[in-house]
Amino acid sequence: MRRGNIIKLVALVLLVAAAVALSIKPLVDPVKGIPLGLDLRGGVHLVLQAEQDKKGTPITRDDIDKAKAIISNRVNDLGVSEPIVQADYDKKRIVIDLAGVSDPDKAVDILKTTAKLTFRDPQGNIVLQGDDLKDAKGGQGQQQGYVVNLTFSSEGTKKFGDLTTKLIGQRLGVYLDDELLTNPTVNTPILNGQAEITGYDTLEAAAKDAVLMRSGSLPVSMSIAEKRQVGASLGVDSLNRSIQAGLYGLIFIFLFMLVFYRLPGGVADFSLIVYALIVLWVFYMFRVVLTLPGIAGFILSVGMAVDFNIIIYERVKEEIRAGKSLRAGLESGFSRAFITVIDAHVTTLIAAITLYAFGTGSIKGFALTLGIGILASLFTAITFTRLVLRLTVGINPKMNTRWFGVRRDV
Structure with missing residues (x-):
């Protein structure tokens, strides 16, 4: 024993x-x-402030929740390890801690962008919005340069097919936050729900816009209330x-x-x-x-x-x-x-x-x-x-x- x-x-x-x-x-x-967290590894601490539109529309709790969810998706797409994203409903703010971020300006750019995707006819009228977008990915173009490949939902596929059928021979402008990304001519109807945005010089630029489109548009505009680098x-x-x-x-x-x-x-x-x-x-x-x-x-x-x-x-x-x-x-x-x-x-x-x-x-x-x-x-x-x-x-x-x-x- x-x-x-x-x-x-x-x-x-x-x-x-x-x-x-x-x-x-x-x-x-x-x-x-x-x-390791921000205080041990270093990184960036951000506070994004929600701003009312020109009409003075009140910012609701639901707006902040949606903005938080979208920003969280964008942070995850950035590949940041163990991010912290919190909502301050009283002050209409979103507080973000990104540990190990080497390029804080790039992160800020992506996170606060409204990212409203629209398609416009030759007269500048909005004929389709990005709500029906299912996925967006940056990649190499078939010819040269880099592109963003768009995949629409089943409903979005039908809408985009009808739109491209009507606009054969005309230009279809693709805008992100009112900035023109590309203005291609529609040669044939696109009925399979697959589209391609061309004209990117680098894969990084294409991937950045893909992240914004994929995560969806913020319900309100955001400004930087605080930016502190550790x-x-x-x-x-x-x-x-x-x-x-x-x-x-x-x-x-x-x-x-x-x-x-x-x-x-x-x-x-x-x-x-x-x-x-x-x-x-x-x-x-x-x-x-x-x-x-x-x-x-x-x-x-x-x-x-x-x-x-x-x-x-x-x-x-x-x-x-x-x-x-x-x-x-x-x-x-x-x-x-x-x-x-x-x-x-x-x-x-x-x-x-x-x-x-x-x-x-x-x-x-x-x-x-x-x-x-x-x-x-x-x-x-x-x-x-x-x-x-x-x-x-x-x-x-x-x-x-x-x-x-x-x-x-x-």
Whole structure:
């Protein structure tokens, strides 16, 4: 039995050590690792203000919701990693954080453009709008140059077919926000719902207009109310300082647990390593964007995980002082501390869920990392720590109780 516990404990330690070694590279990979937010990676912070038209038409909540959805689609088409797009209904604004953006002016150009697509006859009358457009993609032209390939919906296909049938031999102007993109002559009816806008010098220009057309036109015009760029160097400095502070805190916690709780303290330190691995891998798997508030939530959850271990160990010490053996004191202490630990977890988790549900931006990040940390600490405190202590006590059930911080020989 004793030999079996030693083998299991050694295997567990080696398994955790291997997990740590194998986790370092994927977790810290700058491209595929845990995604970093604007404050850690650098990028651009934008505030777009909705503006009334010349008629003074009121801007509704529905307008802001539609604008937010369209801007979100445009951001996704830009390929920005883990963007944050939020609506401020009171001020009629949309707040956007784009981490890792290298060309903020290009992003601003695409995001705030109204992108109203229209088709006009030779007299300049609007004969078809882009509402029936299904898809738009930039690509290489059949002859030379670059084009935007348009695909209409089933209803749009019929409308476009009727239009091109009527305008054979005439020019059909294609406009984006009242700017002429192309003015081709209609030679034959286009009945298959496929059209091509030519005249682009670069694939980038064609792809840009395709993004605007594909995402749809904004219901209101947007202007830049705020534009703030966060340098990558500032983000790196913030990240380095956060990591440094976290390491100092962990070292202090490890020493504190070892000095005051002896053997259980060492087990708690070992459990904290497992806890950190679980949390970081959850961040990695679910692409949780790590920000400074998020790091604060993670560090707070580390402190709570240690606190839960302290509650359990104090209960165990009480049972041993009452005369119980190490094994019996361990089981009884965990059982008695269970309700307290669960209660603390649940109440804090409720607070985290509330913050996430009603908060915005950085508050959501803080709440999310705190919630994930709470669930991970519940697992490590109740199951992993208990398993390791059982194996340790099983190696020598008659060990001196001073290893548990209790001055009594069993």
